[in-house]
Ligand SMILES: C[S@@+](CC[C@H](N)C(=O)[O-])C[C@H]1O[C@@H](n2cnc3c(N)ncnc32)[C@H](O)[C@@H]1O
Ligand SMILES: Nc1nc2[nH]cc(C(=O)O)c2c(=O)[nH]1
């Protein structure tokens with residue numbers, strides 16, 4: 177079996193959520209069952225980019241990650257697209273045998289047995305601004321499939337409606353540590369990102385949560401966007 181891979185890059189730092197700042201190599205899977213209105217990774221989602229995706233064997237994927245990391249075991253981040261469309265179990269087994277750890281980012285629409293082989297499972301259910309609707313049974317199955325991993329919830333917030341929704345969503349799964357990040361409305365890779373605009377959105381999010389007495393979530397920026405803007409492969 178081959179995997180559809182949009183890109184493999186790094187080492188870089190994890191820019192989001194619970195592992196922020198940790199050196200990592202990314203495997204970005206091609207293909208997604210969602211079409212979020214503000215997706216920052218459409219090159220791994222839309223079929224018009226399909227010709228840029230590679231069909232690689234598990235061994236080829238693993239060899240690329242190993243080369244990029246210089247053989248130094250680190251946390252490999254599997255993202256996409258939705259990586260849960262495909263079977264990453266064999267790649268994870270190859271890496272774990274050499275001491276690597278794995279984290280996966282998924283929206284939580286498709287449960288997978290291999291979630292149990294991860295160190296960290298990041299479930300990122302999509303708020304109203306995305307235009308998508310969450311299947312909560314599928315989401316709960318993802319939580320269950322990842323029960324052996326450290327599982328966290330990461331929600332992108334664009335507006336007050338998203339924030340209300342995040343509160344309700346946290347109430348559904350209070351067992352999952354909650355990470356919020358401001359949405360980035362400018363996702364074109366060639367448009368420069370204004371650092372002050374990022375800071376303004378982060379300030380709004382802190383004011384609207386911690387500032388109003390909601391002290392549960394961790395509030396973080398997208399660190400890689402601050403450093404590199406919307407460039408791909410970083
Ligand atoms: C590109 S997605 C790929 C993994 C998976 N499909 C998902 O959505 O969780 C990785 C992370 O980026 C977040 N993201 C996507 N577009 C964004 C944007 N415009 N601003 C902030 N975060 C964004 C997603 O919500 C998700 O947490
Ligand atoms: N540095 C860096 N950190 C990230 N965290 C989540 C990312 C993603 O697109 O899934 C991402 C990414 O693309 N780059």
Ligand code: SF4
Nearest residue numbers: 208210211212215257
């Ligand atoms: S689920 Fe993730 S990859 Fe898919 S469209 Fe939404 S943000 Fe993009």
Ligand SMILES: [Mg+2]
Nearest residue numbers: 216217255400
């Ligand atoms: Mg990204």
